[in-house]
Amino acid sequence: MVPPSSSGCAFATIEADPTSTILGFEPVVIYGAATLGCVGLGWLAGPTVGGALWRLTHRRVKGAIEAKDKDFFRHISRWRADPSRQSAANPSPDYYAEKVGSLQQYRTWLRDQASFKRKAQFGQGKDAVY
Known part of the structure; x- marks a missing residue:
């Protein structure tokens, strides 16, 4: 099987079981919230981490x-x-x-x-x- 190229493909290929829940929510809702959480965290931490990496690699x-x-x-x-x-x-x-x-x-x-x-x-x- 070919690995999915994006998180949308990964979520689309997961089989949904309506009887199984995560913290009382359907798995798709939790996966969507986790994805948005990762995007938000990356948006907040990206400039700090990117700036630190740039300063480390461009010391001269x-x-x-x-x-x-x-x-x-x-x-x-x-x-x-x-x-x-x-x-x-x-x-x-x-x-x-x-x-x-x-x-x-x-x-x-x-x-x-x-x-x-x-x-x-x-x-x-x-x-x-x-």
Whole structure:
């Protein structure tokens, strides 16, 4: 017999006996809950375990990457707009620059920050002060 390739195939091939229960529930319900539990645990623990494994396997470049990250965040904090001046009409743009992945996105982020500062200081539309 060919082994199943996914958990759905594995659960589909199990013979169900309506008289046997696990903790008072049918086995299919328990298997589904266990699968969702494993998915949730993997979603929670994945970044922690993955980050630890990456740091263990990339020890040579870890310091250089952390230095560049620190420099980048110092630079970001220098240019980002003050979010205390946001409103419903003028929401604060990406504060931590999480969406910046390239030089072009960084330049767009800088333009968005400058636009937010300008709108917060001088207003927009018919309320604008020029």
